[in-house]
Amino acid sequence: MRTFLFLSLSLFVAASARVELHVHLDGAVDSELLADIAALRNLTVPGTSTTPPSASDLDKLVRSKSSFERFDVINDIIGGSVEAAYAVGVWFAERQGRMNVTYSELRYDPLRMSRSSYENSTADMNVIVESLTGGLTNGAKSHGNTVHTILCAMRDQPVENCFQVAELAASLDGVVGIDLAGDEATYNNTAFVPCFKYAKEELHLNTTVHSGELGTLEARRFDIRTAVLDMNVDRIGHGYAAAGDAELMTLLKDHKVHLEVCPGTALAEKEIDAVKEFLHYDLSFGLSEDDPSPYFGGCDFECIEVVASSCQGRAGLKPSPAARAICTARRLIGRGGGGMSDADIEKSYQDAMNAAFA
Template sequence: MIRPAPPGHCPAYERYAALPKAHLHVHLEAAMRPGTMREWCAEDGVEVPPLVDFPHFTGFLDAYGVLISLLHTPERLGRLLDEVVADAAAQGVVALEFASIPDKSAAFDSAEEALEFILPAASAAGRRHGVWTGAIVSIDRGAGPGHALEAAGLAARFAERGVVAVGLVADERGNPVADAAEAFAIAREAGLGVVPHAGELAGPEEVRSALDLGVDRIQHGVRAAEDPRVVAELAASGVCLDVCPSSNVILGVYPTLAEHPLPTLLDAGVRCSIGADDPLLFGVDVVDEYVLAHEQMGIPDAGLAGCARASIDSSFAPADLKRGALAGVDDWEREAGQLPG
């Protein structure tokens, strides 16, 4: 079972926490602190959901639903945002792109009201903790075409106020990425990025479909490794995969981290960022994922610095922030080259 390295007690954790990085694949509600979750469950008389060990994808979605239900007041949502951004800062994150489905908010009567609260609260937390933040409005691919168009239109209305992209989440099987093409066009018209989940529970054909739609990044995308032609297309396109290895193992996409294709994808020239996906539910934060990538997947420091560069360069953060963060990665790599492996 994958367990996180305790922050502050593991030299490897501290080492990779010092590496500047963007966190591009994290779902807001599931970035809740364990202590905060237990506190709110006790206050609401709700049973603590299972963590890390999920018998199937539906069990994971059920646990996620509990987290959404806990966020039934603006005060709780504001606290969540502050804690998530503070934790990101402690993990060396300079740019945080968090995903959520605003119309599922339990604290507000509408998705518009939810974003009216979330965006300035996230920006204020970013200023307090020194982290740039951008919001990804997620389309629930199982909710039908009407929802997809509504979500894209909502994102477009907030394009100049902190929303940076639209995503596409939930079970791919039977819900292909191509079905969201019209919603993606609305987002693009508004100047937003497109960052769907693809190639996680479905195969490499979904990654190719995402590429055909002209997406900016692909969340997961690891099943591309099953088709060398798709891997070559990815490498040639420069599209970044936002990879979450522990998530893939815990949800049964791969049996172990040792069998995860991230090293293969990197060796083939595919740009990859590293993310934690749902830190609370999977028991790892983004730094833990870097540690595991090095210790259990054999990716050297140079490769991990490359992932950090890809994350920063592929983010929607301002250009001046990117320049400073990339210089910080160079500094980290020079120092890392003087340390034992």
């Protein structure tokens, strides 16, 4: 595997230790990693000119697709292979270590990771999860960091799949919980309440649910409410729709639900002002990247800290050109930053550590 290079490595080293609870595996990769995996598998990828394809060819292919189609291309390259799962695990753990992320919880859909239409292959989910976990463990050793995984049930899949994912999570080491991800705007929480009750009450799993991010305001607030009251979740991914609703904010605080805030995503969805309200209510929330790949916004840790503050960066750390570009975009669309001070950012990482599943 290649050594992953960062232009702003000195900034990452200078920053205090980070904790990340919300980052998607297929939303974190780049063309170099995809090319490495394609070479490992000697993979033929439709739409590219060579076998295995080059990083530049893969970059062009992924960028030619719509947002959700990009996830399909990525998963068809990294999925369905035990060797690829291990290699991706090593890569991700080393990535987090170089960014001074001392503790991470990486999430992915094990059903999707178990197959590849490019190779026409399917692997046993248990073996895929164990292999990825092994890669994460070994990759983390050289940096002294820790990476665990969260398995995702997907909203557009049958509810039976959710139960299958929950059972899998409960049976394997290195897996610390389950998540519900996917198209919130089309599929709300209702059908998945029994699965998450089962996961919590019978399997004693840690649970988190994407809620309050996509769809109408009413629907997003409904999902936050059901996640807390019906699913009894430990954490909520995003949760921005709670801002502006005093009852929901109080509900989150009273039930001690931690929010996995992703400033880059919140900025893109014009929800960054929610961070200020979370601060005002003194809610427990952390900062995460969500989908830091260049194919999904490319907002890494330096970027999310800049967005979470007032686009000035943290004390002693000058924002990179890429992070400054994000701030320029913020000003152009007339949105304020998250308004977090250095002390607020430090507290957010402590809150995340307190809410960690392992």
